[in-house]
Amino acid sequence: MRNRVLDVAEASFQERGYHASSIGDLMAAAGVTGGALHHHFPTKKALALAVIEERVAAAVEETWIAPVQAAGSAREGIRAVFEAVAAELEQQGFVRGCQLNNLAHELSLADPDFRFALASIFAAWREAIAGKVRTDQQTGEEQGTDPDRFAALAVAAYSGAMSMAKTAQDAGPLRDCLAELERRTDSAASLGRAGAKRRRRVLLRPGKP
């Protein structure tokens, strides 16, 4: 029951945002009475904090941290995630945006507790990438790379690309940013590999809302 509430809250917060998600809507969607919800989550803030700490953090872990750590290198991991997310968005035909960024924009200034919880997820995300770069460096790669700065750009590029993709309802910005990151990587590594063909721009069909 508690998990059913978290399920619908997670989905509603991502699609409608925190303030636009009313407790009544969540109760109806989860099939839960007021008393039950109030028992597990005394306030709406408590519910949102649980969503952030239990669901958003897990989503970042699943879609970013684990794949990057499992990849052959930080750069390969980043490319894999960008491509996987872009492909998923194009397949489902709708861009809901990044859960972490959506809530970060709406709640960071609303309450310090929200901000701290969200900031720690950002920090873990960045640190996972930076740590992977440091691992790569032990094999002689990425010698000229500052791990923290590299991680900051990777996270920022993804977050910003998702923001554009959500607004345009088009996964194009993700593919553009990945291509530009890789082109620069190629040049920096002096590989001189020919740039990829110009991708076709996929216009997504509008989704549910």
Added chain:
Amino acid sequence: MRNRVLDVAEASFQERGYHASSIGDLMAAAGVTGGALHHHFPTKKALALAVIEERVAAAVEETWIAPVQAAGSAREGIRAVFEAVAAELEQQGFVRGCQLNNLAHELSLADPDFRFALASIFAAWREAIAGKVRTDQQTGEEQGTDPDRFAALAVAAYSGAMSMAKTAQDAGPLRDCLAELERRTDSAASLGRAGAKRRRRVLLRPGKP
């Protein structure tokens, strides 16, 4: 009077967001009665649309488009904007975030009218940078650069860095991303210029909220 309403709405939307800004609060802050506000803006949506089209678009024009077009090159313009914004944030000691991104996250999925208005601002922003790159290319520079992809990455990196800066209340991500973008630029251009010294991390004092 109409402008006074737009002033407080613009500020409140950026600091608290759309849904958390009540008409009553805006009326009190602007010193405007309900009748006056309803005369100029029949609905809250109409008010937000006016803020987006008249104020947010102007803010992007002022802080990004004009400086980039006035700069010696696209890369110089981008660096100037990143540094100017980072310096401003550190000086005022508080990160309110990017107006466009804040509203884009909260409103893109809420209403198609909002989404279209926000998407056109993103498009103008990207096109201004891409256009500057094309101008640079006429002088022989940036031959290997795809203007649209380059612009996408610049906008995404800024948007994402601002998102992190807002959540961390620290301008560091902006400086990190700029440094990483420039390092890659240096390598790509084979200039071999020594990387900038590691910047000091400025922890901003908490602001008003």
Added chain:
DNA sequence: TGTAAAACAGGACGATCATCCTGTTTTGGA
């Protein structure tokens, strides 16, 4: 099996929200 705590039901509560209404004042052109 007995029992205390946890989990859940379902409605009540005051506050706040966005909108709309009927008037009054101000403005600008004839």
Added chain:
DNA sequence: TCCAAAACAGGATGATCGTCCTGTTTTACA
């Protein structure tokens, strides 16, 4: 000067919000 339109005043209204309250049921353990 006249007058119609725009600008503004200020309260009314119904809906919806988040929270809380009093009971009932289920669970876990001794």
